[in-house]
Amino acid sequence: MRHKTIAIILLCVSVALGLTAVALGFMTWGGGIGTAEESVQTMQAAALPTESEQLPDPTVTPEPTAAPTPEPTATPWPGPLVPEQDAPMGADYFADAGFLGNSVTSGLWLYNNEQLLPTDASHWHWADSLTILGASPYAAQMSGQTFGKIYMGFGINEVNYDKTALRAAFNTVIDQLQNDHPDAIIYLMSVTPVSAWCDANRSFKRSAVQAFNDMLRDIAREQQVWYLDVYPALCNEDGFLPSDVTPDGVHFNGAWYQRWFDYMKTHYVPDGHTQPLPVEEIAPAEDAAETPVG
16 A cells, blocks of 8 residues: 555656646747747748849740841942043943033033034033133033933133132032032042143143142032043143144144043942042142133
8 A cells, every 4th residue: 555655646746747848848938939930030031042143944945135237348449530441431421411611621522523522512512712600501511311321521721729728619619519419420520731841931830730620620629529630641741731732832633632542441439439539738828820721
């Protein structure tokens, strides 16, 4: 009996201790549940990558980046100097040509024996002693006609005039022609050479002609027209017009115009060339004028 009583007491004590331990454990777990949840959330948050650290979806293929298209490069042209071509042109090329100029230019019509150039007078607009300063009314006469190319021949009469006024006059007439004939090729022809006698005895000097031609070439660049340099085809090895082909040191005979024709046949603008390169302005010069010669 005594032993049973002791056993019962020990059992009760054990049960009491067990219940106490359970209660203490529950209290500890319950009191720290918030901390435990926060710890779990903190751990989960720490385990996830931030937005900047998100890995790319391996199933998505990024769009390829197109390479930038390079800007097209303008093709330079050999202008304003008209280049020499291998194949000479015939009368068909000049059938729609118009001519504007002075008496030297008119020789192209007078000595047109092979009829390379147009024979109809409506293609020719010229006058003796005409200068670029008085050319605008003659250019206006051409406005009602259709020309595929226009040849301008001025300079010998005004070779010693003030270059500032001449530049302005050339610009005005060229603008006028370009507005009236937007599809025409405009050839600005050089002043032709003078003879050695003329150079020595008159104010129409070779140096003045060459300076004038330099100005014409610059104007051709600036105005986006073509410079037809016929001077080399008509001068001798000394740079002068041969004395035996000219009666006055400026005008010349039909045989020498044939040289001009031959030059025009092989010097023309090829297809595909349009605009010239810019040029730096040259300083204008003031010179004394002389009575026009043609």
